[in-house]
Amino acid sequence: MIQPTPIPTHWYNITADLPVPPPPHLHPGTREPVTPEDLAALFPSELIAQEAATEQYIEIPEPIREAYATWRPAPLIRAYEFERALGTPARIYVKYEGVSPVGSHKTNTAVAQAYYNSIDGVTKLTTETGAGQWGSALAFACAKFDIELDVWQVAASYRTKPYRRHLIETYGAKVHPSPSPLTETGRKLLAEDPDTPGSLGIAVSEAIEIAASEPNTRYALGSVLNHVVLHQTVIGQEAVEQLRNAGEENADIVFGCAGGGSNLAGLAFPFIREVLHGRAKTRVIAVEPAACPSITQGEYRYDHGDLAGFTPLLKMHTLGQDFIPDPIHAGGLRYHGMAPMLSHTVELGYVTGQAIDQREAFAAGVLFARTQGIVPAPEAAHAIAAAAEYARGLTKPEVIVIGLSGHGQLDLPAYQAYLDGDLEATS
């Protein structure tokens, strides 16, 4: 067993260490850098401050650390049997976030966002969710900090993937299929097509519409933004320390899946910190699905985070705000853009993108389950597949770290479809 480290006391802000500051977000109307006032209708003051923070470390308030203590520090596991199955000389370590109450890394930012909203007197939050990872994480956090929560879930998922909806409701939050008759955006779309499957972009627009129109209500986003990435750095800080407890000086290479980017950035930025300070030469691979390849196929430019264009303009790798990815099972990777902070580190050369097709991801997920026991979330299986391919090609030992962002117990029908040969390569 690798000795655990203490829960980090601070979040790590890579902005302070980068040679070039990240480009600012722009106001969607004026195309000028957004001001804190511009964001005040959507986010509480402390999160707005974190969005533009320049200090290297930001202290984690005690109530958030108490919440983290329910599942953190998350384990770093040496994947001996997976190594043997691959026939690799590599030493492979897996940082496992599936031990959180909802089974994914999303809780790391959910409890922080709920806390900061609660101390600002916010009594209700709104958000969107696809398959439900983020919706359930925020529902857990809102129950903890006594905040009402309304979640707009993409209608196709609402109808076909009920488990995470049940989870959200068990935590006491409300779930609406999106588009819904509760918003202008939703009513317009339902009038055009009452059976529309919806999209994440539509759900964001509905959640923002309600947040902007009701008193003491704010909106919460589960990835992409700087403050979200910041909160996720507890993952990488723990992993850097745990790796040393395991007797390794440094990682040679880090693999993580990247949808909105916060999972990979949270794992990788503390490793890149070691690189920036000359203490390591770790490479970082952002693994994205072939069906939604924003880093490897997208443009690096200003774009909106949502379909309707309500969000600030973000400088990021994007496939375009109206890009609709194939319905792959890794719902958490079906996002047209990429966290601006992660895109920035790609541009600076610290992170490289790699696209993996869905069947390759499930094949790696099944091998990982059969050797290590943990069934990975389909999102994380993409990172495992890329790491496995790399490890198989090695002729001398290297230290590989894989981000295992969550378990796949609520994605088992997708595994069954893969085993039954019913899965398309990209959909």
Added chain:
Amino acid sequence: MIQPTPIPTHWYNITADLPVPPPPHLHPGTREPVTPEDLAALFPSELIAQEAATEQYIEIPEPIREAYATWRPAPLIRAYEFERALGTPARIYVKYEGVSPVGSHKTNTAVAQAYYNSIDGVTKLTTETGAGQWGSALAFACAKFDIELDVWQVAASYRTKPYRRHLIETYGAKVHPSPSPLTETGRKLLAEDPDTPGSLGIAVSEAIEIAASEPNTRYALGSVLNHVVLHQTVIGQEAVEQLRNAGEENADIVFGCAGGGSNLAGLAFPFIREVLHGRAKTRVIAVEPAACPSITQGEYRYDHGDLAGFTPLLKMHTLGQDFIPDPIHAGGLRYHGMAPMLSHTVELGYVTGQAIDQREAFAAGVLFARTQGIVPAPEAAHAIAAAAEYARGLTKPEVIVIGLSGHGQLDLPAYQAYLDGDLEATS
């Protein structure tokens, strides 16, 4: 955060410390104490030895400890927010087994049983499963130790609860609905009623029938027997140490759910060890469902572990081998008997039974989820309900330990039914 302890190096055998030895198992034909030879067709030699072991500690072989290291030590969590919600002066600690790869404590014995079978040259195992907790745990373990596995799953669960079946198949094992056309028992029952929902007793009989008839094939049981209880004592050994790391001398009272009894016994026996050695006065409550109250309503006598009478006669609290409990959602508690070792400690006065109705269990489960974040397995929710009732009644501080045997993420439709008011008190 409570500092974790090392993974135990030994299992604790309470037989060595009890003032009276437990009654032996009897041969179903002769009613004489079973011999190792009687059991050789079903179990590997080391497990047969453990079934009758008298030494106080039995060393855990290194390959099993390596497997345990994937998820052990399991966390002990101080449930601050649950305490506040209950308005109790108690300090409540929760020992959480849901971090295992399949989400329950069943893996603790599954990896041990698969390992001992593998070193005996066994190449195939058979077993039964209800909702699938045990079947998925053994499938994980068999994948780890390269053993083929066939699982007979109660037909009603096979049809209506597909997720754990998918999990079993993801690990590479085969699942058959029980009754199946593969056995004489099954063919006979299917001829009478092709649509029969099946039962655990039937599934046991089918698994034993195949194990006894195929070469290098043995049978594995997920609860009840002494060797299963023994393996589960890693839970309680860790909890006793972790409680001390948290600054508590001892637990005043321990609550755990009891179906076949191995979860509760595994948690409680190391606490009872402290009582037997005069170091504590801890009481232990075995919480069973009102729909299947073997301790509180059953008789203490010799009975079979299965419907067909293939198993040895076991001295235990039983509702009768042909008792069919209502279809409550806590499938893991729907067993007519109780682990003989646990029944023996009940008779000696170290453990007390308590029955909880299903709606009360779900109410406690929802409160626990909304305060602590973890959605408990419906089985574990019974223990939480009993502990909550006790804690609410306290006027001065006590230390309460609750066994949280698994998470309820694959039981979310049952939570939804509870929230929607569609749940019967006992079915």
